Amino acid sequence: MQKINRDHKVRNYHQAKWDEPIIFELHQSGERGITLPQVEQEIVDHVGDGITAIPAEMVRKTAPKLPEISQNRVLRHYLRLSQETLGAAFNVEIGQGTCTMKYSPKINEAFASSPKMSELHPLQDVSTVQGILEVMYKLDLCLREISGMDTFSFQPGSGTQSLFAMASIVHAYHEKNGENDQRDEIITTIFSHPSQAATAAVKGYKIITLHPDEDGFPDIEKLKAVVSERTAGFVVANPEDTGIYNPRIKEFTKIVHDAGGICYYDQANANGLLGITRAKEAGFDMCFFNLHKTFSTPHACGGPATGALGVVDRLKEFMPGPLVEQQGESYILNDNLKHSIGKVRSFQGVPQTVLRAYAWVRALGAEGLKDVAKIAVLNNNYLYHKIAGIRGASAPYIKGKRLEQVRYSWEQLTKETGVTTEDISRRMADFAHQYWSSHHPFIVPEPFTLEPTESLSKADLDEYIASLTYVASEAYTNPKKVKDAPHNSSIHRVDEQDYFDNPDKWAISWRSYLKKAKQVEAVRS
Amino acid sequence: MMSEQRKMVHPYIPNTVPEVQAEMLREIGANTIEELFDGIPEDLQYMKEMNIPAALSEYELRRYIDGIMEKNITTKEYLNFLGAGCWNHYVPAICDEINQRAEFLTAYAGDPYEDLGRYQALFEYQSLMAELVDMDVVNVPTFDWAQAAATSIRMASRITNRYEVLLPKTISPDRLKVIRNYCSPQIECILVDYEEDSGQINMRDLEDKISFNTAAIYFENPSYLGFIETKGQKISNLAKSHNALTIVGVDPSSLGVLAPPSHYGADIVCGDLQPLGMHMSYGGGQSGFIGSHDDLTVIQEYPSRLFGIAPTVVEGEYGFGDVFYDRTSFAQREEGKESVGTQTALWGITAGVYLSLLGPGGMRELGKSIMQRSQYAMEQLGNIPNVVASRFESTNFKEFVVNFSHTNKSVEEINKNLLNNGIFGGKDLSEEFPELGQSSLFCITEVHTKEDIDQLVTAIRKCLDSSGSN
Numbered sequence: 004m005q006k007i008n009r010d011h012k013v014r015n016y017h018q019a020k021w022d023e024p025i026i027f028e029l030h031q032s033g034e035r036g037i038t039l040p041q042v043e044q045e046i047v048d049h050v051g052d053g054i055t056a057i058p059a060e061m062v063r064k065t066a067p068k069l070p071e072i073s074q075n076r077v078l079r080h081y082l083r084l085s086q087e088t089l090g091a092a093f094n095v096e097i098g099q100g101t102c103t104m105k106y107s108p109k110i111n112e113a114f115a116s117s118p119k120m121s122e123l124h125p126l127q128d129v130s131t132v133q134g135i136l137e138v139m140y141k142l143d144l145c146l147r148e149i150s151g152m153d154t155f156s157f158q159p160g161s162g163t164q165s166l167f168a169m170a171s172i173v174h175a176y177h178e179k180n181g182e183n184d185q186r187d188e189i190i191t192t193i194f195s196h197p198s199q200a201a202t203a204a205v206k207g208y209k210i211i212t213l214h215p216d217e218d219g220f221p222d223i224e225k226l227k228a229v230v231s232e233r234t235a236g237f238v239v240a241n242p243e244d245t246g247i248y249n250p251r252i253k254e255f256t257k258i259v260h261d262a263g264g265i266c267y268y269d270q271a272n273a274n275g276l277l278g279i280t281r282a283k284e285a286g287f288d289m290c291f292f293n294l295h296k297t298f299s300t301p302h303a304c305g306g307p308a309t310g311a312l313g314v315v316d317r318l319k320e321f322m323p324g325p326l327v328e329q330q331g332e333s334y335i336l337n338d339n340l341k342h343s344i345g346k347v348r349s350f351q352g353v354p355q356t357v358l359r360a361y362a363w364v365r366a367l368g369a370e371g372l373k374d375v376a377k378i379a380v381l382n383n384n385y386l387y388h389k390i391a392g393i394r395g396a397s398a399p400y401i402k403g404k405r406l407e408q409v410r411y412s413w414e415q416l417t418k419e420t421g422v423t424t425e426d427i428s429r430r431m432a433d434f435a436h437q438y439w440s441s442h443h444p445f446i447v448p449e450p451f452t453l454e455p456t457e458s459l460s461k462a463d464l465d466e467y468i469a470s471l472t473y474v475a476s477e478a479y480t481n482p483k484k485v486k487d488a489p490h491n492s493s494i495h496r497v498d499e500q501d502y503f504d505n506p507d508k509w510a511i512s513w514r515s516y517l518k519k520a521k522q523v524e525a526v527r528s
Numbered sequence: 529m530m531s532e533q534r535k536m537v538h539p540y541i542p543n544t545v546p547e548v549q550a551e552m553l554r555e556i557g558a559n560t561i562e563e564l565f566d567g568i569p570e571d572l573q574y575m576k577e578m579n580i581p582a583a584l585s586e587y588e589l590r591r592y593i594d595g596i597m598e599k600n601i602t603t604k605e606y607l608n609f610l611g612a613g614c615w616n617h618y619v620p621a622i623c624d625e626i627n628q629r630a631e632f633l634t635a636y637a638g639d640p641y642e643d644l645g646r647y648q649a650l651f652e653y654q655s656l657m658a659e660l661v662d663m664d665v666v667n668v669p670t671f672d673w674a675q676a677a678a679t680s681i682r683m684a685s686r687i688t689n690r691y692e693v694l695l696p697k698t699i700s701p702d703r704l705k706v707i708r709n710y711c712s713p714q715i716e717c718i719l720v721d722y723e724e725d726s727g728q729i730n731m732r733d734l735e736d737k738i739s740f741n742t743a744a745i746y747f748e749n750p751s752y753l754g755f756i757e758t759k760g761q762k763i764s765n766l767a768k769s770h771n772a773l774t775i776v777g778v779d780p781s782s783l784g785v786l787a788p789p790s791h792y793g794a795d796i797v798c799g800d801l802q803p804l805g806m807h808m809s810y811g812g813g814q815s816g817f818i819g820s821h822d823d824l825t826v827i828q829e830y831p832s833r834l835f836g837i838a839p840t841v842v843e844g845e846y847g848f849g850d851v852f853y854d855r856t857s858f859a860q861r862e863e864g865k866e867s868v869g870t871q872t873a874l875w876g877i878t879a880g881v882y883l884s885l886l887g888p889g890g891m892r893e894l895g896k897s898i899m900q901r902s903q904y905a906m907e908q909l910g911n912i913p914n915v916v917a918s919r920f921e922s923t924n925f926k927e928f929v930v931n932f933s934h935t936n937k938s939v940e941e942i943n944k945n946l947l948n949n950g951i952f953g954g955k956d957l958s959e960e961f962p963e964l965g966q967s968s969l970f971c972i973t974e975v976h977t978k979e980d981i982d983q984l985v986t987a988i989r990k991c992l993d994s995s996g997s998n
Contacts, residue, residue, distance in 0.1 A: 018642070025837075025846065026652045026884055036885030037620050039893045043978040046904045053899030054785050056923050058758045061749075063787045066888035067659045074622065077884045081626045081877075087645035090634035094642075102636055106540055110586050114593050115809075116628065122602035124610045125811030126955055128947055131606070134599035135810055148578040160671040163869035171709055183713075201857035201867035205682075207713050210862040248567045279565060280572045295870065299540075302636035303627075304646050305668070305873035307812060323709075345705035349613055349672045350811025362593050368583035371538050377561045378543045384564050385552045404564045432641035439637070443859050460542035461552060493644040495840045497847030502838035506824045509836045509851045513655035515664040515822055516837050 012469035016435040017491040019086040026080060027513050030070035036077045068514070087493040089437060091302065095463040097386070098437035100408045100452030101196070101244050103272045103296035108366065111300070111359040120358055125350035129335060135354050136334035139327040142311075142361040149372070150270070150290050151283025152313030157294075158323045158352040162271040165291035165310030166238070167202040169267045171344040172289065172314070172321040173236040174206050176265060179321075179342050186235035186263070192221045194243035194410075197442055199269055208235060215446075219247045219400025226258055234264040241268070241285070242275070244441065244452055246383065246405035256286030265289070265318075271310070273297045274456055275380045275407030278373035282313070289314045297375075298360035309356040323347050378457040379407045382464060386455050389468045393475050395419060399447050408454035410447050413475075417449045422478035422485045424449040429496065430477070430488035434470040538583070603808065603952065607980050611927045611971025612752070612955040613673065613700050614811055615803050617781065618975050620885050623805035627878045640848050647848035650873060651835045653880035657817055660780055660883065660891070661797045662788045664822035667832035669801060669815045669876040674706035676798035676816030677746060677777050681707065682866060683796065683818075683829040684744035684773040685715050692716050692741045696729050700752040701960045715743070727755045727920035727929075729763065738770050744796075748777040749789065753961075753969060754902075754927030755920050756786065764793025780804055780817075780879075781973075782925045784891030785899065796820050805882030806875050815875035828855055831866035894974055898926050901981065902972035906930075908985045909970070912992065919967055926971060930954060933965035935992050942968070945991040951984060 042053075054062070072080075096104040114120060123132055143155040159165035170189065177183045189203040190211045200210045211229045216222040221239065230237075237259040242248045249255070256266040268282045268290035274297045282290035294300045295308035302308070314322060323346050325338035336351075367375065387409050390396050395416025398409050413424050424440045428451075431438040441450035455464055478485050489495065502508050510516035537544045543552065549561065558564060565573070584592060608616050626632065632646065640647045650668055657666040670676050681693045693711070695704070697719045708717050721733040729747060738745065745767045749757045757763075764774035775796045776789035781803035789797045797819045806813030820826040827834070836851035850856075857864035886894060906928050909917035919929035932939055939956040946953040954968035961967065972981065 018644075022845075023648065025648070025655070026880070027655065035887055035889060036622075037890060039618075039890060039897055039974055040977070042897050042900045046900050046978050049907055050900050050903040053896050053901075053903055056899065056903060057756065057785065058923060060761065060792070061756050061758055061787050061923075063783065063785055063791075063892075067662065067783065067788075067891060069656060069659050069883055069886070069888045069891065071887040071889070072884055074885065077881065078622050078625065080884075081622070081649065081881055082629070084645035084649045085626065085629040085631040087643075087648070088631040088635045089638055089642040090629075090631040091636065092630035092634040099636055099638070104634075104636060107634055108540060110589060112628065112633070113590075114597065116624070117594075117597065118602050118604050119594075119597040119600050121807035121809050122604045123600055123810040124603055124608055124616065124808050124952065125614050126610045126612055127601075127603075127608075127952055128943070131601040131947070131952075132810065134597040137596050137599065138593075145578075145580050148580055160872070161870040163867050164671060164675075167710075167867065174713065196869075197857045197861045197864070198867045198869050200862035201864055204862035205710070205866050212861075250567060250569045250572075253569075253572065278578050279574060280568050281574050284572055284574070293870075301633045302870070303872075303874035304632055304635050304643075304650070304877060305637065306671075306870040307815070307872045307875060308870045345709040346674070346702065347706060347709065349674050349702055349706065349814050353812040354810040355812045358593070358597075362589055364580065365584050365592065366540070366586070366589050367538065369578040369580040370536075371541070371583045372578065372580065374538060374541055374544055377564075378541050378549075380564045381549065381552055381556075381561050382543060384556050384558070388556045404558075404567060406565075406567070428639065429641055432639070437638050437642055443861075457541045457543070461548050463542075489641045492641040494640060494845045494847050495842040497640060497849055498839045498841060499849060503836050503849045503851045503853065506822075506827070511654060511665045511822070511827075511834045511836050511851055512658035513652070513837075514658055518664075 013473045014434050018493045020493045021083040021087060023080060023083045025513055027070050029072045029076055029080060032071055034071045034073040036072055036074045094435050094437060095459060095467050096437060097453050097455045097459065097467045098431065099439050100454040101272060103274050103454060103456055105299055105456035106458040107299050107301040108363060111362045114358050114362055115355040120355050133334055136327050138358050138361050139354065140329055140334050142357055142364065143327065145364045146292060146311055146313055149277060150313050151281040152290060153316045154319050154326060155311050155313045156322050156326060157309050157311050157357045158346065158348050159310040159312050160348045160353055161306060161308045162291060162293045162310040163198040163202060164347050165312045166198050167205065168312050168323055168347045169289050170203045170206040172318055173265045175321045175342055175344050176318065177235055186233055188233045189235055190229060190237045192239050192243060193446055194245055195240050195269060196271065199238045219245050220249050223251055223254060226255060230258055230262045232262065234259060234262045236265040236267060238267045238269060242406045244408065245400055245410050246408045247401055248406055252285045271296055275376050277376040278369065279376050288318055294356050294360040299363040300356045300359040307353045307356060309353050375457045382455040382457065382459055383407050383409065386453060386464055386468065393472050395475050395478065408452060410441055410450055410452045412447045413449035413451065416475060416478055420478040420482050422482050424451050426485045426488065427474055430474045430485045431470060432489045433491040436467060436470055606950045606952050607983060608952040609954050609970045609984060610952050612969050613702060614808050614814065615971060615973060616808065616975055617803050617973050619805055619807055620882065622885060623878050623881050626881050627874050632874060632877060647835055649877040649880060651837055651848050653876040654835060656880050656883040658819065660783045661819045662790045663797065663819045665827060666817055666819040667830055667834055669817055669872045670832055671871050672814035672816045673777060673798065673800035674703040676818050677703065678707045678710035679831060679866060680775045680796045680798045680818055681711055681715060681744060681746060684775060686829050687825055688743045688772060690741050690743035692718055693743055694718050694720050694734065694737055694745045696720055696722060696747050696751065698722050698727060698751045698753050699748065726922045727751060727753055728757055728759060728922060731759065731762065734766065738766060740770055742770055742772040744773040744775050746775040750779055750782060750925040753929050754924045755922035756925055760789065760792030782895055785895030786925065801875050801879040804879035806878060815872035827852065829865055830855060831868050833868060897974040901976050902926055902928060905970065905972045905981045908981060912989055919964060926973060927969055929957065929964065929967050930970055931965060931967045937992060939966050939968045942988065942991055946987055949987045951987055
């Protein structure tokens with residue numbers, strides 16, 4: 004046997020390409036995917052066909068134009084689409100910075116899909132849901148330890164919804180104190196998630212955005228200049244997307260508190276901080292954790308998810324209700340919150356995510372949780388160190404260590420080659436990698452944001468680095484190859500020329516596509 | 529601080545291997561991992577041990593979690609007649625197969641070059657849902673019906689530049705709480721009375737309350753209390769005459785047999801996808817949809833992602849992308865429309881699978897079966913002396929109000945008794961709708977057999993026959 008050479012560092016990869024039709028094209032009149040239980044003859048004898056009872060004006064006169072497809076063909080179609088999707092379980096997941104794409108343990112899926120979880124109705128008598136309430140209560144206790152906050156609610160269905168709940172609590176708090184008319188501003192930072200500003204704006208606040216100083220820290224002098232008796236609240240992440248921890252955070256929260264504002268902490272991603280530093284000691288009144296980020300629950304193509312919301316005691320009465328509490332040996336739902344904002348999501352949020360997160364916390368224990376932070380930060384600094392050596396790449400702001408992620412820049416590479424971060428994004432797909440630029444606006448020119456969690460081995464990191472190095476080098480030697488990418492994906496470059504921004508051309512559904520394509524055909528012929 | 533010698537290499541954390549750590553630290557030029565946290569001031573470093581129990585092995589975890597969850601009694605173990613916004617439907621096996629695929633389950637926010645399947649599946653979901661509601665535009669799902677309604681109302685407010693919305697008093701109180709908080713402080717939610725006998729919107733009260741400050745009339749079909757609102761066209765005509773929008777919240781499982789709201793004048797439809805292939809999961813299966821016509825004035829107000837189809841540079845390939853991305857808070861921060869982020873995309877994909885499996889025939893059979901079974905249940909419950917089913921003289925879909933005021937028991941007592949007999953009775957409405965007396969909201973779907981319904985009826989009869997408490 005001769006040795007098979009496997010020395011290449013860059014993966015010889017091709018994404019699944021099924022050339023799959025749109026589901027409507029699979030339609031075959033008469034086929035069906037499932038049958039429903041037959042209605043018993045005795046019921047028919049009593050009530051007839053059931054639908055003649057519907058008032059004439061409310062009867063559906065034309066059947067919905069859904070396709071008719073047999074079961075195995077539906078399955079095959081969606082299995083193929085799934086194969087054309089690069090989930091975190093498949094790749095060296097570093098490229099979706101800020102998203103904390105970590106391993107979602109399979110055992111937790113067994114819990115989430117067990118009938119003991121999936122077959123519970125949210126309005127069952129509390130005596131019959133003591134298990135899930137216990138889980139919710141116990142995760143609350145763990146998050147209190149991690150954050151120093153006094154109570155958590157798992158009702159918000161994401162970080163954005165948690166941010167909205169916090170803005171609502173700020174509003175309710177000042178309303179109670181009769182200061183709502185006066186306090187109409189919320190201060191945030193440009194490196195924070197867009198939802199911080201957006202959700203506060205929905206609540207009617209004027210947004211004041213702090214930009215970074217030369218080192219990448221939110222500018223404390225600017226904060227002092229803008230804070231006033233009009234300040235309702237201050238919301239920030241720390242570290243921000245740059246991975247730079249703001250050491251003066253306590254001063255920030257003090258300045259805002261002295262002016263009468265509420266400080267709330269975006270800990271959507273707290274992966275570098277578990278057991279290391281807490282919201283409470285930094286002076287925050289509220290924080291939230293995305294269970295689908297730091298706490299490992301799967302991202303699910305963008306939800307369902309949970310943004311666990313924690314507050315200090317003085318804000319508890321404003322929380323969305325009900326809260327899960329312990330009463331003697333049992334668990335209850337307490338909806339008796341005096342100044343509650345009401346609700347932000349139906350029922351109790353997404354409990355199966357809470358269950359997964361609790362299982363994850365218990366699989367790690369206190370020491371393991373701290374290891375998560377330590378290894379995430381170790382991995383990130385290793386990556387940061389290596390990327391500094393890639394031609395054309397840089398990491399703006401301080402030169403010191405970073406926590407769990409870094410926002411890098413291809414500014415130099417773009418200047419020298421014309422290849423942009425968007426080009427590199429498409430080319431990285433050819434090597435089985437996710438890659439993300441940054442939120443808008445691009446404060447860092449030609450940005451890319453990488454976050455290697457604790458889930459990655461050194462070999463994984465080396466693979467990503469090798470791919471990035473390869474693509475950067477290709478930008479200098481064969482820029483066209485990068486610009487024309489992807490080459491090994493399920494599809495080639497999408498023609499974005501006004502198919503997404505021109506109302507006459509965009510099609511948000513298959514029926515709309517058929518209509519608009521037909522119009523164009525008619526004009527042509 | 530921690531010692532360099534680890535007690536354990538954790539299976540989820542590859543680089544807990546000490547030798548690898550040492551090598552990486554050497555490469556970075558650091559002596560310890562602690563050094564990497566130097567940027568955090570000492571007074572902010574948490575020096576205590578967190579009070580969280582030590583790590584469990586996978587087997588220990590399985591025993592422990594199963595032990596806790598064993599305390600739940602599920603709707604598979606007891607007969608369930610609760611609905612009220614979360615419904616007991618059959619979930620086809622393929623729905624679970626697809627949403628548990630690691631590819632979809634663990635994907636997030638890649639571009640079509642990594643995640644083509646995610647884009648296509650969500651575009652197909654939008655398209656299938658568009659057929660069901662008979663409109664051209666459906667969004668990538670939001671959190672739940674409540675959020676979908678709240679956002680629809682904010683969209684209407686921006687379109688009309690008005691700040692009042694009219695909603696029926698029969699709306700779910702849980703949903704109304706979400707809407708009120710989401711719409712405050714700018715938009716005032718004004719409730720419209722219902723007709724005492726039918727439950728339908730009181731047109732006179734609606735006419736009194738509508739004005740040229742009204743951004744939209746929002747109503748539901750079927751209503752929270754289960755009856756079909758038949759005056760949809762009249763309501764939307766009234767809205768139109770005041771240049772207000774009509775928003776209709778709808779249960780999609782009804783749309784195989786009930787006219788979609790676009791057929792009686794709705795400008796925006798919304799509702800919950802949970803009936804279309806999601807387990808109840810103690811409320812974790814909720815997922816909101818919003819739909820509209822292909823009308824720029826409406827489309828530009830969506831905060832959600834809207835996936836569109838486009839050619840690629842190679843003939844014959846379907847490509848996808850974000851339509852009108854500049855609307856969103858991703859692009860514009862506080863200048864964008866509301867906010868966007870993680871919501872419930874996986875449930876959108878699942879609803880797409882469900883609609884593909886059922887097809888037009890299946891959706892009709894589903895609706896028909898629900899109509900038949902619920903009418904049978906109403907008839908049987910109504911035959912119990914002193915029990916009124918349904919409380920309202922309207923046609924119902926899936927849910928209906930049963931009144932026990934003329935019996936010798938409260939709903940609470942009846943439900944306790946039913947629970948002791950292995951039945952989750954209807955939702956007690958006595959606090960939410962005190963004017964309905966001792967009333968309860970029952971839910972019947974395609975999963976309830978005649979035997980199940982008869983068992984419920986027998987249990988209630990027995991409960992009411994017994995003189996003492998249970």
